[in-house]
Amino acid sequence: xxxxxxxxxxxxxxxxxxxxxxxxxxxxxxxxxxxxxxxxxxxxxxxxxxxxxxxxxxxxxxxxxxxxxxxxxxxxxxxxxxxxxxxxxxxxxxxxxxxxxxxxxxxxxxxxxxxxxxxxxxxxxxxxxxxxxxxxxxxxxxxxxxxxxxxxxxxxxxxxxxxxxxxxxxxxxxxxxxxxxxxxxxxxxxxxxxxxxxxxxxxxxxxxxxxxxxxxxxxxxxxxxxxxxxxxxxxxxxxxxxxxxxxxxxxxxxxxxxxxxxxxxxxxxxxxxxxxxxxxxxxxxxxxxxxxxxxxxxxxxxxxxxxxxxxxxxxxxxxxxxxxxxxxxxxxxxxxxxxxxxxxxxxxxxxxxxxxxxxxxxxxxxxxxxxxxxxxxx
Amino acid sequence: xxxxxxxxxxxxxxxxxxxxxxxxxxxxxxxxxxxxxxxxxxxxxxxxxxxxxxxxxxxxxxxxxxxxxxxxxxxxxxxxxxxxxxxxxxxxxxxxxxxxxxxxxxxxxxxxxxxxxxxxxxxxxxxxxxxxxxxxxxxxxxxxxxxxxxxxxxxxxxxxxxxxxxxxxxxxxxxxxxxxxxxxxxxxxxxxxxxxxxxxxxxxxxxx
Ligand SMILES: [Zn+2]
Ligand SMILES: [Zn+2]
Numbered sequence: 001x002x003x004x005x006x007x008x009x010x011x012x013x014x015x016x017x018x019x020x021x022x023x024x025x026x027x028x029x030x031x032x033x034x035x036x037x038x039x040x041x042x043x044x045x046x047x048x049x050x051x052x053x054x055x056x057x058x059x060x061x062x063x064x065x066x067x068x069x070x071x072x073x074x075x076x077x078x079x080x081x082x083x084x085x086x087x088x089x090x091x092x093x094x095x096x097x098x099x100x101x102x103x104x105x106x107x108x109x110x111x112x113x114x115x116x117x118x119x120x121x122x123x124x125x126x127x128x129x130x131x132x133x134x135x136x137x138x139x140x141x142x143x144x145x146x147x148x149x150x151x152x153x154x155x156x157x158x159x160x161x162x163x164x165x166x167x168x169x170x171x172x173x174x175x176x177x178x179x180x181x182x183x184x185x186x187x188x189x190x191x192x193x194x195x196x197x198x199x200x201x202x203x204x205x206x207x208x209x210x211x212x213x214x215x216x217x218x219x220x221x222x223x224x225x226x227x228x229x230x231x232x233x234x235x236x237x238x239x240x241x242x243x244x245x246x247x248x249x250x251x252x253x254x255x256x257x258x259x260x261x262x263x264x265x266x267x268x269x270x271x272x273x274x275x276x277x278x279x280x281x282x283x284x285x286x287x288x289x290x291x292x293x294x295x296x297x298x299x300x301x302x303x304x305x306x307x308x309x310x311x312x313x314x315x316x317x318x319x320x321x322x323x324x325x326x327x328x329x330x331x332x333x334x335x336x337x338x339x340x341x342x343x344x345x346x347x348x349x350x351x352x353x354x355x356x357x358x359x360x361x362x363x364x365x366x367x368x369x370x371x372x373x374x375x376x377x378x
Numbered sequence: 379x380x381x382x383x384x385x386x387x388x389x390x391x392x393x394x395x396x397x398x399x400x401x402x403x404x405x406x407x408x409x410x411x412x413x414x415x416x417x418x419x420x421x422x423x424x425x426x427x428x429x430x431x432x433x434x435x436x437x438x439x440x441x442x443x444x445x446x447x448x449x450x451x452x453x454x455x456x457x458x459x460x461x462x463x464x465x466x467x468x469x470x471x472x473x474x475x476x477x478x479x480x481x482x483x484x485x486x487x488x489x490x491x492x493x494x495x496x497x498x499x500x501x502x503x504x505x506x507x508x509x510x511x512x513x514x515x516x517x518x519x520x521x522x523x524x525x526x527x528x529x530x531x532x533x534x535x536x537x538x539x540x541x542x543x544x545x546x547x548x549x550x551x552x553x554x555x556x557x558x559x560x561x562x563x564x565x566x567x568x569x570x571x572x573x574x575x576x577x578x579x580x581x582x583x584x585x586x
Contacts, residue, residue, distance in 0.1 A: 048472065057456040057470030116466040143468070162551050165499070172501050178472035184496025186472040190482060191489045193475075195498040225491050251486060252493015256545040 011075055011083040012131065017095040018349045020084075021341070025102050025151075026133045027202070030336035032154020036323045037271045039202040039242065039336070040153055042103075043160040045168050046187045046196035047146040048178045054188040055114060055143060060124070063141055067124045070140040073174040079167055080130035088112065088125045097345035103151070104129050104137040114143060115189075136163060138171075143188050144196075146171065155271070157199050157263045161255065164197075184251065194251030199262045203270060206241040206320040207277035210292065214243075217270060224266060225249050240312030240339070241320075245270070278324050293321035297330075300372045305361040311342045311368060318372070334371050341367060381407035453477040499545070500538040536565055 012019075027040035048054055049069070053062055067087075075083060088096055088105070089112065096110040105127050108115065112123035125141035139147040148171070150163035178186040184194040192198075208214040218228050229244040245267070247258050281289045296317030299310070306314075319335050321327035340346060342364050347354050354363040381389045382405050389405035452459045456470035460478050463469055475482065487494050539562050546555035 050472070053456050053471045054469060056466060056468045057458060114468070116468060158551075165545075168499075177501050179501050180472070180475065180496075182495055183475050184498060185501075186469075186475055188468045190467075190469065190486055193486065194490065194493065194496045197498070249490045249493055251490040252495060252497060254498040254541055254545065256498075256541075256547075259545075 009082050011085045011128075013084075014086045014091040014095055016084065017086065017091075017098055020098065020102065020134075021346050021350045023132065023134070024333075024337050025340060026135045027103065027151040027153055028336045028340055029153040030332050032152065032156050034268070034271045035154040037204055037274045038155040038267065039204055040151055041156045041160050042149060042151045042198075042200045042202070043157060043164040044198045044200070045146075045148040045164050045185075046144040046189075046192045047148065047168065047171070047185055048187065049145050050176045050178045052145065052178075055141060055145070056116065056118070056188060063124045066145050067126055067140055069175065070138075070146060070171075071126060071128070073171055074128045074138055074140075077167075077170045077174065079128075079136070079170065082131040084129040084131055086127050086129075088127060089122050094345045094348050098349055099127060099129075101340065101343040101345055102134065104134065105139055106142060106147075109139050109142045136167060138167070144192070146175075155201065155263065155267055157201070157259055157267075161199070161259055165255075191248070192250055195253070195255050195258065197250060197255050197258060198246045199258055200244050200246030201262070201267050203243045203245060203267075203274070204241060204316065204319060205243055205270075205274050206316050207281050208274050209241045210281060210289070211277050213273070213277060217273060221245060221266070221270075226266065239309055240316035242312075242316065278320070282324055289324075290326060293317050293326050297321065297327060297372065300368050302369070303365045305358075306342070306365040306368060307361055308342060308344065308364070311364055312339065314368075315339055315342075330372055338368060338371055379405050381405065381410050383407070383410040451477065498541065500541070536562065539565070 027042070030039070032038075049066060052058065052066060055063070058066065071085060075085060086095075086099065088109065096105070099105045100107055100110045109125065109127070111119075112121045112125060113119045123141065125139075127140065128138045130136045135152065136148070136150045138149070148164050148167050150160040150167070152160045152163075180186060185196040187193050187196050205214060205217070208217055221228050225248045227244075227246050227248050229246075230239065230242070245262075247262060249258070296314040299306075300314045300318060303310070315335055315338055318327060318330065319332070322330060322332050322335065341350075344360065347360050347363050347367070351360075351363045354360040379389045381387050384407060387407035387409065389407055391406045391408065391411045392404070453470060453474045454477065455473040458470035458474050458477075460481055463474065463478065469475065469478075483494060539558055543555055543558045543562065546552070546558060
């Protein structure tokens with residue numbers, strides 16, 4: 001995995017984070033298989049170094065050493081033409097929040113806290129991001145020493161897996177993982193044991209939400225041993241009808257089995273279900289559907305103050321309008337990109353005057369209004 | 379009377395013991411008794427065992443873990459106790475899995491829909507490991523893992539490669555699949571023992 005002809009440049013550091021604001025993230029490109037429903041695919045691998053205590057028991061010195069070793073291994077691996085490396089313990093809150101919004105780090109990692117509540121912002125920890133596409137990110141000293149994630153637009157778990165798998169091999173060669181024949185990759189939390197792999201998709205399910213069938217889907221998914229979460233993972237609200245679906249089981253099934261079930265069985269079923277709900281809405285409840293979509297577009301085009309929740313819900317309904325042909329003239333990619341740019345830290349870092357919530361709501365409304373300029377109606 | 383552990387089958391094994399003047403009764407079905415015995419830690423009594431499993435939460439205060447050394451051993455590597463593990467949901471180090479293996483197994487089965495054994499990717503498939511250690515003086519425990527992680531036999535190597543092949547095909551990575559197929563052909567064709575052992579600077583990693 002060397003860069004070949006491509007010259008691997010010096011890694012970017014935290015001071016370059018604000019530059020990400022004007023870049024589009026791969027996982028929100030809005031392209032690929034079933035992208036009318038599946039926003040993005042993501043594979044995450046949990047790994048720990050062999051012979052080193054895990055995060056809940058590692059002392060400060062050990063954490064420092066793990067961070068140093070992993071950082072060196074990652075940056076030496078030439079995993080990408082350019083890397084962003086961020087030492088999170090010396091990085092400001094808005095910058096860390098921006099990485100959360102781009103789904104490059106988890107919220108606990110931004111805060112430096114373990115699920116047990118121990119830790120804090122000074123905990124030595126970091127993240128590496130592959131630039132320019134942001135197709136992968138590697139968290140160091142989160143719940144596990146390493147969390148490798150690869151992201152793709154649309155339903156594309158196979159490619160995301162290949163990427164994560166290749167990074168995994170490269171880092172294993174340099175670092176050596178804790179592994180046992182019986183339990184597989186040894187992780188801090190027993191629920192990640194075995195493959196340490198989570199295959200997840202971000203789904204846009206506005207029609208199922210509007211028909212009220214979303215709860216049925218949620219229960220069916222949970223019965224199949226899947227986890228359903230909101231836009232920003234654990235504990236987050238499903239703002240704007242976006243849901244994350246991922247496997248719960250990691251032990252006793254191979255990566256191929258986990259991947260195959262998600263990619264070929266479960267996700268296509270949910271996609272089919274959402275598409276059917278969209279057809280039903282248009283056939284049987286057209287007036288109500290049009291009303292919801294056009295109200296959303298009118299709000300996006302006219303509001304002078306917008307909260308994150310309002311903007312997310314509006315963008316979700318506008319996206320539905322685009323997908324079912326009720327709305328024309330709006331660039332679908334612009335909507336996908338707005339989902340990112342309306343988030344708090346993105347606004348804060350782009351507009352230094354938008355530091356308080358009131359000013360941010362104004363800046364958010366201005367940004368949305370100036371972007372959503374297309375005509376509506378058929 | 380139903381079994382204390384599964385609450386499902388008829389209890390046929392009745393155990394009465396007296397600890398510090400307190401009568402302790404345990405009623406188990408044959409299957410649960412067998413499972414427990416199979417995994418029982420050296421010095422722990424059945425009662426502690428059940429308390430440890432969290433199967434008898436209501437009765438747990440009846441079986442306080444006695445502070446005698448060796449009874450409810452903490453992890454020798456990181457000092458984690460099983461109670462802490464249950465409270466936080468996190469282990470402290472890789473050796474915790476071995477230390478608490480018998481207690482964790484039923485919990486793992488529950489969390490992983492019956493899964494108890496890893497069947498996926500294997501790090502030994504990565505050839506020519508050049509491992510840097512964080513602790514230069516690696517503890518004995520860590521060394522055990524080193525020898526454990528290297529497949530000892532050609533059969534295991536073939537099995538691991540077969541898994542990897544399925545995975546590559548699943549991911550539609552045909553280039554990789556072809557490489558693995560070649561390697562499999564080499565292994566099944568001639569002895570291939572030397573090939574694997576020779577590749578490593580692994581501590582204790584001789585082929586057969
Ligand atoms: Zn029983
Ligand atoms: Zn331990």
